[in-house]
Amino acid sequence: IGTFGDEKLTGKPTDGDIREGKKTCLLIEAYDKLNEEKKNRLTQLIEKSEMTEMDVQKVKELFIEADVSNSGxxxxxxxxxxxxxxxxxxxxxxxxxxxxxxxxxxxxxxxxRF
Structure with a gap:
């Protein structure tokens, strides 16, 4: 809901779960679907203590590549x-x-709606 939702509808930032490194269904399913190289990249990004906007965008791109946007x-x-x-x-x-x-x-x- 948060990652691909509308911040105005959900009342929370769309990057919150990613920045907090939450183990959401999107993240879990992405790990199931991505190849090893991309899983490692996703892990590096998620485990960062300070994520940039670019890092968040890269995580979202990996989610899209893994086709998990409808998982929730x-x-x-x-x-x-x-x-x-x-x-x-x-x-x-x-x-x-x-x-x-x-x-x-x-x-x-x-x-x-979200």
Missing amino acids: RNLAQTYYKEAKGSLDKLGSVINQSEMEFFEDLLNFVLTR
Whole structure:
């Protein structure tokens, strides 16, 4: 959400996760997809204590090259399906307004703009 999102919509800088070296789904999947040379370059960049704007841009370029920009969205869809299945199983023990609340929450999380 943060790396390729809109700062105005998310309320957080788009480079925050990269600068902090967070182990996001983008980073993990990029490591799975990149060749050794590019993995090493990504590691060098992510482990820097002070990243420049150019460093951040290079990390984003490696993410794009690894084709991971939709990883977060794909993961959200997977979790949505699992949560929806679990919610459907609760249909006999929760009332309709509770069901609607959780369905609305699931839909918000899946469709929110970033």
